[in-house]
Structure formats: structure tokens, C-alpha cells
Amino acid sequence: MTPTLGLDAAPGIVAVTLVTVATLVIGTWGLRFSRTTSDFFVASRTVRPRLNASAIGGEYLSAASFLGVAGLVLTFGADMLWYPVGWTAGYLVLLVLVAAPLRRSGAYTLPDFAEARLGSRGVRSACSLLVVAIGWLYLLPQFQGAGLTLRSAIGAPSWLGAVIVGLVVLANVTSGGMRSITFVQAFQYWLKLTALLLPASVLLVVWAGDGAARGTGGPATWSVPLADGGGQGLYVTYSLIIATFLGTMGLPHVVVRFYTNPDGRAARRTTLVVLGLLGVFYLLPPVYGALGRVYAPELARSGHSDALVLELPRLMVPGLAGELLTGLVTAGAFAAFLSTSSGLTIAVAGVLSQDVTGRSYAGRRLAGVTAFRVGAVLAVVVPCLVALATPDLGVARAVGLAFAVAASTFCPLLLLGIWWPRLTDAGAIAGLLAGGLGSGTAVAWTLLDGSSGGWSKVLLTQPAAWSVPLAVLVMIGVSLATQARVPAHTGRFMVRLHTPEALELDRG
């Protein structure tokens, strides 16, 4: 699994170089349009639905989607199809409950929303902490995936990929901010789609030419979901469904893109286009998983299943054609790391620059854009170092944990904040604490121990099914007990969240 640096590395090196250069060029081109702090954070809120949807798709399809799903399907079979289904359905839930009101709230980031809705600095700080935590948790597997890709494609040491991705993201984000990143990410969605679609078509033709060969070895239950028939499998599946369906709306890099829409209506239409784009993309990873079952079953046994998408073209198509296809998927994978980490970096840097680097220390205060740049450096360096220090953690698994934390914290806050006027700041903090501690314990457990078996461990590795209801109940209960603290401006804020912008209303 670790080819030495040689002639067969050429397509991979060319692919990575091309993607990196294209990313930097488009980012620099976008720089011409970036002048103000508003450009940096939200592209001055003028991005049209179709461009914005491509950018959201480009940002959302991370290492977990590009590499992780195929590897999981190869190893664990049909149950893993729930990951891409959940990641898409999460956008439907976001569309119907959150998209338009969130845009209309007029806030920059999740902490901004919380503070505007509840009028409390305490809630704001709690949200800032969570944005940074979820962002770092989600960045970690991106850097690890980058290392894996470069090792698999050109035999480079694992740390090199993480460092390259970190540097390119920093260069782009600190120079152009959100405005230039929008173009970069829209480009990267279409690159990723091509990089999976084209090889998949070729591989399917090869497979059909083989007389539609069937996989050998391994349990026959692979293609059947919930094959073991136990209650644990059912619990794990439903916990996964809850985490992904509800977690999407709480991911900081997803939420921050909604502020770039011109208005609430555009936010809805953007989300609908995103649903379509994701649906097309997610048809492809299971194809790799199923073909891998036939042509690369040894990958599953060796524990390198995350490399399946990268290895399969070379295994199925000999010679130059296979090398070219390998180059293409390598380019797509690299685009996946770059775009997702850029979006996460913007989200984390936005929060850091408002709440940490933008504060005045000893009477001195950094200007808006400088504070953003310093925040971006912090946002990248910390998870990059952790990725270099920790041993391999399953790419999709780490992302799954980020979803669970988001579902247990920001999902209840957004839902109740948007639809329930009686939410109070005390209730919000108590709920965030309950959900954050519950899912956070599970994360710590998985990162430190990670063994499975027995109900207690199942509950810990897939916490969403109990931590999300817990957070909602605590948030509602404490709010009801502290009704005196309902902010006076709640009525006006509800007007702002739910009425179409065309109406001339006092929105506070």
C-alpha cells in the first residue's frame, strides 16, 4: 500500500500540482473582488443561488464523501449506505426548518445568531467554543485524508499532504476570504463530480466486459443491511440517521455559507439546488464500494479501505489509462480536502476573529481583516498538528462524530431559537452544555479507546440517539423554568426571521 516514488507517481504529482495551482489562481482572481471585511466573511451577500449551490456542494463533499463512503461500503456493506443518504437528507431538514429564517436573521455566524436571538454574551461564548471544537474535529480527518492520498498516489510521507493542504488553504483564505473561496469551491464541486464519474463509468464498462463478475469471499450478508438482526444494529443505524439528518444544520461551515445568499428566498432555492447536486454525487461512491468488493477485497482486510477510490482504477485498468484515471481521482480527492478545509477555516476564523483575535489586548486591537487572518492561521495550525500527532482514525468516523456533536448542540439551539418564542438564554446554555458534554464524552471515548462491543460501548460510539433528545429536553425544561428571562425583543426578532424581505416591516 506504500508504492515507492517512481514513474507511476507522475500522474498523481501532476494532478495534485494542477489542482493546487488552479485553486490558487482562481482564489487570486477572486481577490480582485474582495475589498471589505464583509467580502471576507460573507462575500457581501450577493452570491446567486446556482453559483452558491455549487460552492456549497464543493465545500460539503469532503474527504469523508470522496474517500470514506466507498471504503466503508467495501468494509461494512449495505448499512454504510446510510452515511450519504443522511448527509443529503440533512440538507432537506435544513431547508424546511432553518434555511430562510437563518438567512433573514442577518447574522454572520452561529454565535452572532445566538446573541441576536437571545441577547446574551454567555450564549455567544458557549457557541463560539462549540464552533471551534466542531470545526477542528471536522478539519482533523481532512488533513489525515490528504496525507493518505499523497501516500497512496505518489508514495510521499503522510505528513506532506496535510502540510500542503494546510498551506494552500491558508494562502487562499487569508488573501481573499469568502469572496474568492466561493469561486474556488464552485469549481471544486464540478471537479470532484468529474473525478468520480468518469473513472466510475470506465470501471463499470470494464466490469461488464468481465461478464459482470461477482465478488468472492467474505460473508454473504455484506449486501444486506441489518443482517445480524440484532437490536444493536438497529440502534446504530437510527443513531446515525439522527446525527446526520439533524447535524448538517449545525455544521459551522455549512451555516456560514447561508449568509452569502441575497435573501431568504434565495437561501431556500440554493438549498434545493444543493439537494440535487449532492444526490447526483452520492450515486457514485457506492459503485466504487461494490466494485471494490469484486476487485480489491484485500483492501478491506488490510484496514486501508479509505484508499479504495484511489487504488481501484489502477487495479482494474492496466497501463497508461489506469494511471490517468488514478491521476483524476487523486485530483478530485485533493479538491475535496482543499474545499472542505477552506470552508471550515473560514467559519472557524470568522468566529475566532470576532471573539478572540479581534478583542483588544493590553489596549491594542487588531483591525478587522488582520484579525481574520490571524484567526485563520490558528484555525489551520491546531488541527494540522493534531492530525500529524494522532495515529490513523477512520476518515468517515471522525466526521460522523462532528455530526453527532453538531446535532446535539446547534440543532436544538437553531430549531428552538427559530420556532419557539419562549426559549431563554439560561435554557440555551443548559441545553448546549447537556448536549455538548454528552456527545463530547462519546467523542473522547472514541478517540481514546475506540473498542466496540456491548450496549454501553454502542451507546458511546453512536451518541446522537440519546444526546440529541437530552439536549432538546434540557433546553425546553430550563427555558420553561426561567420564563422571566425571555428577551423583550423576541416578538420583533420572530418578525425578522419569518417575514419575506419585500414587506416593509420594522425588523428591530
Added chain:
Amino acid sequence: MSEVPPPERVRVTGPARRRTPLTRTRDIDTETRLGGIYMGSLLREQLRLAVRILLLLALGVGALPLLFHLVPGLARRQVLGLPLAWLLLGVVVYPFLVLLGWVYVRRAERNEHDFAELLSEVER
């Protein structure tokens, strides 16, 4: 021909009108009880729509694991050359999600349109 004097011109005037007619947006801005009722109706309509869509999602997609769990043979039944579970979870689910989203966007925009019409009607 005797000249009939033309009838004296009469200035016709209506009752005094306000220059800017009051619209119902005032009720919302000043947070009257009526304004609260308007806002409550919009919120309820939109939430009801969201819940209906989510129910369809829960029934159409969320119920599948339970179904596969309760009817063990179902998932491996071959349809169009694929096991049913793969066909549903790998292909059919995505157009279904887009369809739900499309229905939602249309209905939500119509709700907002109705609300805007209601508010722009002039008070009498």
C-alpha cells in the same frame, strides 16, 4: 332657441382621506394583538408545512431500517438486478429527497405570498 344656461358647476368631493393608507404592517410593527395573530398564523402555516414534509421524510426514508429489520427477506430481494436495499438507499432515495425539497420550496413561497397579500390589503 332660448339659451339654456349651463348648469352651475358643482365641485364633487368625497370624505377626507388619509394621504397614506394604513396597512396591516402597522399592526405588526406596533405589536398589537392583531399583529400578533397575523404573525402567529404565518409561523403556524410554515411550521405545519415543515412538519408535513418531515413526516413524509420519516415515513419514506426513516422507516426503512425498521422495515428491513422486521421483514428480513425484503432487503435482499432482487429488483432491476440490484438488491432492493441498494436500489432504495443507493438510487431512489435521492430523487425522492429532491422532490420533497421542491414541494416545500413552492409551498413555502406561496405561504409567504399569501401573507404579503394579507398585509398589503388596506385597512377600511
